[in-house]
Amino acid sequence: MTKRPAATGGIPPIARVLGLSGLLPQLAAVALLLSGDPQSRFSALAIAYAYAAIILSFLGGLWWGLAARTDSPPRWLWFASVAPSLIALVTAWPWMVGLRWPGPSLVVLGISLIAALLIDRALVCAGIAPPGWMALRAPLSLGLGILTLLAAAL
Numbered sequence: 001m002t003k004r005p006a007a008t009g010g011i012p013p014i015a016r017v018l019g020l021s022g023l024l025p026q027l028a029a030v031a032l033l034l035s036g037d038p039q040s041r042f043s044a045l046a047i048a049y050a051y052a053a054i055i056l057s058f059l060g061g062l063w064w065g066l067a068a069r070t071d072s073p074p075r076w077l078w079f080a081s082v083a084p085s086l087i088a089l090v091t092a093w094p095w096m097v098g099l100r101w102p103g104p105s106l107v108v109l110g111i112s113l114i115a116a117l118l119i120d121r122a123l124v125c126a127g128i129a130p131p132g133w134m135a136l137r138a139p140l141s142l143g144l145g146i147l148t149l150l151a152a153a154l
Contacts, residue, residue, distance in 0.1 A: 010131035019140050025051045026147040033154040048151035049102040052109040053088035055144060059116050060084035066128050074126060080119050087112050106152035114145035 025047065032044035064081035067073040091105035120137040123129035 052148040110148035
């Protein structure tokens with residue numbers, strides 16, 4: 001078994017690089033919105049929405065995986081693991097029925113991405129997440145959450 005470098009808090013450097021590169025799609029959508037091009041506005045908003053919803057669902061999958069590899073995970077973790085996908089689905093509802101979208105949905109997703117840090121912190125406190133988890137998760141959740149809220153504001 002390969003030991004992870006202590007300098008990165010037990011998280012492999014490639015996870016940090018790939019994680020941070022995961023902010024690029026949302027950054028590109030925000031840049032497109034900031035450009036003011038009216039022809040690309042809806043596409044940029046749709047990309048910002050879809051990417052935030054996908055990543056929020058991905059977080060639930062991460063938590064499910066951590067629960068599954070733990071001998072006796074807390075019961076709340078199973079519920080928390082399913083919640084992100086359900087939140088992402090609910091945020092699609094306004095679009096499905098012709099209500100105002102994606103602004104309010106982007107706000108819900110942005111707040112949810114930032115709030116996900118509470119679950120991540122609980123995983124660390126319970127000894128379920130690996131060392132260095134918060135050093136990885138905090139910039140990613142805050143970065144994507146803030147970019148998603150910015151897309152909603154534009």
